[in-house]
Each structure stands twice: as structure tokens, then as C-alpha cells.
Amino acid sequence: xxxxxxxxxxxxxxxxxxxxxxxxxxxxxxxxxxxxxxxxxxxxxxxxxxxxxxxxxxxxxxxxxxxxxxxxxxxxxxxxxxxxxxxxxxxxxxxxxxxxxxxxxxxxxxxxxxxxxxxxxxxxxxxxxxxxxxxxxxxxxxxxxxxxxxxxxxxxxxxxxxxxxxxxxxxxxxxxxxxxxxxxxxxxxxxxxxxxxxxxxxxxxxxxxxxxxxxxxxxxxxxxxxxxxxxxxxxxxxxxxxxxxxxxxxxxxxxxxxxxxxxxxxxxxxxxxxxxxxxxxxxxxxxxxxxxx
Amino acid sequence: xxxxxxxxxxxxxxxxxxxxxxxxxxxxxxxxxxxxxxxxxxxxxxxxxxxxxxxxxxxxxxxxxxxxxxxxxxxxxxxxxxxxxxxxxxxxxxxxxxxxxxxxxxxxxxxxxxxxxxxxxxxxxxxxxxxxxxxxxxxxxxxxxxxxxxxxxxxxxxxxxxxxxxxxxxxxxxxxxxxxxxxxxxxxxxxxxxxxxxxxxxxxxxxxxxxxxxxxxxxxxxxxxxxxxxxxxxxxxxxxxxxxxxxxxxxxxxxxxxxxxxxxxxxxxxxxxxxxxxxxxxxxxxxxxxxxxxxxxxxxxxxxxxxxxx
Numbered sequence: 001x002x003x004x005x006x007x008x009x010x011x012x013x014x015x016x017x018x019x020x021x022x023x024x025x026x027x028x029x030x031x032x033x034x035x036x037x038x039x040x041x042x043x044x045x046x047x048x049x050x051x052x053x054x055x056x057x058x059x060x061x062x063x064x065x066x067x068x069x070x071x072x073x074x075x076x077x078x079x080x081x082x083x084x085x086x087x088x089x090x091x092x093x094x095x096x097x098x099x100x101x102x103x104x105x106x107x108x109x110x111x112x113x114x115x116x117x118x119x120x121x122x123x124x125x126x127x128x129x130x131x132x133x134x135x136x137x138x139x140x141x142x143x144x145x146x147x148x149x150x151x152x153x154x155x156x157x158x159x160x161x162x163x164x165x166x167x168x169x170x171x172x173x174x175x176x177x178x179x180x181x182x183x184x185x186x187x188x189x190x191x192x193x194x195x196x197x198x199x200x201x202x203x204x205x206x207x208x209x210x211x212x213x214x215x216x217x218x219x220x221x222x223x224x225x226x227x228x229x230x231x232x233x234x235x236x237x238x239x240x241x242x243x244x245x246x247x248x249x250x251x252x253x254x255x256x257x258x259x260x261x262x263x264x265x266x267x268x269x270x271x272x273x274x275x276x277x278x279x280x281x282x283x284x285x286x287x288x289x290x291x292x293x
Numbered sequence: 294x295x296x297x298x299x300x301x302x303x304x305x306x307x308x309x310x311x312x313x314x315x316x317x318x319x320x321x322x323x324x325x326x327x328x329x330x331x332x333x334x335x336x337x338x339x340x341x342x343x344x345x346x347x348x349x350x351x352x353x354x355x356x357x358x359x360x361x362x363x364x365x366x367x368x369x370x371x372x373x374x375x376x377x378x379x380x381x382x383x384x385x386x387x388x389x390x391x392x393x394x395x396x397x398x399x400x401x402x403x404x405x406x407x408x409x410x411x412x413x414x415x416x417x418x419x420x421x422x423x424x425x426x427x428x429x430x431x432x433x434x435x436x437x438x439x440x441x442x443x444x445x446x447x448x449x450x451x452x453x454x455x456x457x458x459x460x461x462x463x464x465x466x467x468x469x470x471x472x473x474x475x476x477x478x479x480x481x482x483x484x485x486x487x488x489x490x491x492x493x494x495x496x497x498x499x500x501x502x503x504x505x506x507x508x509x510x511x512x513x514x515x516x517x518x519x520x521x522x523x524x525x526x527x528x529x530x531x532x533x534x535x536x537x538x539x540x541x542x543x544x545x546x547x548x549x550x551x552x553x554x555x556x557x558x559x560x561x562x563x564x565x566x567x568x569x570x571x572x573x574x575x576x577x578x579x580x581x582x583x584x585x586x587x588x589x590x591x592x593x594x595x596x597x598x599x600x601x602x603x
Binding site for chain 1: 320331337389412413414418420426437501580583
């Protein structure tokens, strides 16, 4: 009896703690959404508030009155889609070859990948390699190629493949199927949770990419969304520039502060709509377990 | 005789399994080009690097770049900040993620738990630049949410962007906000793997919920915790560039409490200081980080074979 009463109090405490944390996670989003729909003058007078006094769509109108944000959107979507597809391909091929301890040199191969997580040549030599030898500066590829392989994701996927019973594909192999065939028609279909989770990790990394733009991109048409956000934080005039150039009718009162917040909301975009669909795979797809080489 | 067969066994193994080895080739190529080739660039640390002359034409200066960097006191300050922030991030992040994971699994699956789960991993999907923008709405001097709150409570406002002292706790809290929810999901995935019968047996023996948590769940999570700790240790000497640059940027008022090796290198790179010296700092960062992981892994292997990484 005593036991179950303690348990009940513990449950109440657990509910309270987790709900408060969740509310704190949500609060900044609500504040920014509300503020982005506030009239600029009201915002400057009253400050950032959850319930705006005067609602206005001006910030969003201003953002889409020029090409800056739409262009960056196209760039970012391309990077994310093409990059994630290439990353998943390269990663799952290598993860499959490392899985199941079938290769004598698998441990050495794993160490080869793992070592890149421990030691890196640093930003300077990457910069020189990219600009002087690979000539990737001012191309959209500079966002994708250096980020194709994440060893951490490779090991997550390898661990997932390890758990697929080997007998399942050994028998298909006896029937004459090649490794690629086994991977495509047996391993990958069984690995949807891992593909969804790891694909999302990669997509997120590409979607969030801004440093390549800062270091390598000169052409404003190739700026990524996050880089534009970065410029906006650093420089309030940037928010005005985004909205001003072009249509003279909007020049009179461009809302710099609310444009910043509206840009943030627009940039969060697709990922937020994507993750509820992928969420159910997470617990199954995250096999951190032993990642030994 | 046996030596010859040994030598050929390696080649034969590769030929025999060539189709499997071939699958790893693209990944190997990407690693070689984008991770191993830049490692050759560490040579720049020992040069008076001239971009026009390139890696092979620049003048060698031995340890001069290192001498210059270690002569001042900057290196001590940025090293301290880097290690301090990362340790705080790892410790607070692990504690909160574990607590959330244990609590949510104890509560079972219901609508409230599912909602909490979805909401708490939301921040993980927001990039640091956007978080940087979010933070402005909280920290701006007169209109920011925190100062409005302080004002309503009759307290003195804080001028966040000129006050270095407030930033270490802010960075720790923002990091918790972004990462703890998702970290909890990782631990929940590990808890799901624990044998349910252990709990049933313990309950029959009269264990309280509290005892189950401390006698079964946490001990069984030990190797996952240690492993994730070791992994994050590899980054203890770096990895904060995105976060700190997004939140603090080039605000020199705040360097005194927020400058790390990463942000220092990044700034040096952009303000076109000596590339050789910048590379020397990056090499210091890589080497010490590497030694830390290897040492920690040795210790982990001694304490508990299962927890070691390699």
C-alpha cells in the first residue's frame, strides 16, 4: 500500500517536471511567432509579447516582395534534397560492407573512418584545399561535397544493419543474388527506421548549413537561408535591405525588427513539418549501442 | 611456406570479398579527400604560409607560429573557456537528458507523454543561427522578454550585450534547451532495450519505483552513458563555433567570458591574420583533443571493458 502511494506522488512529480520542461521548449517559438505578426511600432513600444496588441502581416509581405528569400529557399532545398540523397547512398553502402563482421579488414576500415572524428586538419587547410586545389568556391557543391559522409551516422547505420539476422540474406546469396541486390531488396527495406532517422540527421545538417556560404560564396544568388539569417542577426540593416530593394511602394516604412523574426519563422519551415512524421522511427532507429571498430 | 600463405591471405580475402569492399569505396574516397587531405595541411603550422606560393613554396619557420601563440595569455583564456563550456554542456546535458528519459519511460505511453516528447525535441530541429535570432527577443535591452519580466517584477534590467558575466550561464541554459530533449530520446531508445522481466521480478520482491530506477535502469545505462561521454570528449576542445558565433557573434564586449578556441580560429581566419599561426592553433586544438579521447578511452577500458570505444 505504502509503495503505491509513493509511486503516485512520484508520477505527479514526473509529470510536473517533464511538462514544465516541454513548456519551456515551446515558449520561444510562441514568442517569436506572435512577435513576427505584431505591428512594428507596437513591438517597439511594448516589447516582445506573447499576445500582440496590434496584428500585422507587413513583415511577411516585405520578405516576399523581393527575391532574396525565395532564391535562398531554392538553394537550401536543393542542398538538402541532393545532399541527403547522396549522403544516404554513400553511408548505407559503406555501412553494409562494414556490418556483420564479414570482412577481415572491417575493424581497420572502421578505424579509418572513426579516426576522422578524432583528428582533423582544421579550418585553414580545409579552406586552402577547397579554394586552391578543388576550386569549389562560389559553387553550390561546396555546401554538399565536404559534408557527404558523417562517420557518426555511418556507425549508427552499421549498428542497425548488424541486428538484421544474417541467415536472412545468406540464403538469398545462395540463390545467386549479388551484394547490391541484397542491400537493395532485403537490408534497406528492413531498415526504414534507421534510414528515416539518419536521413533526418543529414537533412538537418544540410538545412542548417551557413559556414560554407560565409567562407566560400560570393554570389548572393547562392546564399543559403541560414547564412541570410546569420547576416540579419549581425546587421539590422540587412533585414531592411531584404525588404526594400525593388518595389518602391513598400519603401516608406519597412519593418526591420519584425522582418527579422518573420525570416526566422519562414526559415524554420519544412523541417518542423517533416519531423512529426519521422518521429515514430526515432526510438527504433537510434542504435547507439556498441560502436566499436 | 607459412609466411607466403599469410602474405597472400590478405590479398585473397580482398579479391574474394571484392564486391563488399567495393561498396565502401565511395565513403573511403570522401574521407580521403575531405578529411585526410586537409591533415597534410597541418604542415602550414610550421610555415610562414603564403597563399600564392602554396603549400610547397612557402618558407619554413619551425615552431615560430607556436611560440607566438603561446607567448601571450590568450591561449590560456580560450583553452579554459573551451574546456569549461564543453564540460558544463556534457554534465548538465547528460543529467537532464537522463532525468527526462527515466521520467518519461516510468510514466508509460499516453497522450501527455507523447505530446511532451514531441515538444521537447522541437528545439533540436532549429539551427543555431535561428536560435541566435530567437535569443535577441529575450535579451534585447529595452524590449526583450527577460527585461520586461524583470521590470514587471520591479528588478533592475540587465544589459546583456555589454555584460560578459551573464553569458556562461546563458550558454549553458540555451544548450540545455536545444539538446536535452533529443538526448532524452537517445537514452529512451537504450532503456527500451532493458529486459522487462528484471523490473517485474524486482516489483514482486517489493522494490519501489525509486529503487527500480536506481538499482536497474541507471546501472544498465552505464555503458551507453560512458560511451556517449567519450564521444563528446573528442569535441571537448572545439565544436562550439556555431553556437557561440550565433549568439555572441563579433561582439568584443563579450569575448572576455565567451571566446573559445573555435571562435578564435574562425575570427583569425576571417580577419586574415597569419594563416600559419591560425593553423598552429588549430593543430594544438586537434592534438590535445585527440590525446584526451585516447586517454579517457584507456581509463574507460580499465574500469569497464564494455564502455570503451576501441
